[in-house]
Amino acid sequence: MELTSTWYLVLAAILFAIGTVGLLVRRNPLVMFMCVELMLNAVNLTFVTFGAELNDIGGEISVFFVLVVAAAEVVVGLAIIVAIMRRRSGTTADDISVLRG
Template sequence: MALQYYLILSALLFTIGVIGVLIRRNAIIIFMCIELMLNAANLAFVAIGRELGDASGQIFVFFVMTVAAAEVAIGLAIIVSVFRHRETINIDEINTMKG
């Protein structure tokens, strides 16, 4: 299977993630879409790494996963504390910092 198909698939998954971030108003779903985008990037890393015969692509996926795990922990903590104060996680209602 050629590299181009994996890159197209990766591009599609990334775009679905971007559209999700733009159209959804629920902060948790937006978070999930960010995870989707990170995974699309991981797929591109592994596919290109195989094409070039270099395992660094796979190593980078581990670092992306670690950062994603840290990001999820922090992000969900922020969502939980926002929910405690506001009783909502709809991002249209959390707009105090709006310029």
């Protein structure tokens, strides 16, 4: 039983699929956001695996940028959620269906 990169890729696919299901099922905006972060992590794992497979440092560089962009996106996304939730408490993603407000 040798550990090849296929194992890592399958694990990353499983994490990505679980994140997808979570994103589609949950309605709390924060939990949906966290599922997106899980999917991003699965993609990071894939990048690093390919980088190790091909002996290319570009895999790790891509992860670096994905990490930075994810951080920026979380900051802005949470600010939006805070701005919305301040006005109505107890909203779910279903309620935020109009662009106004």
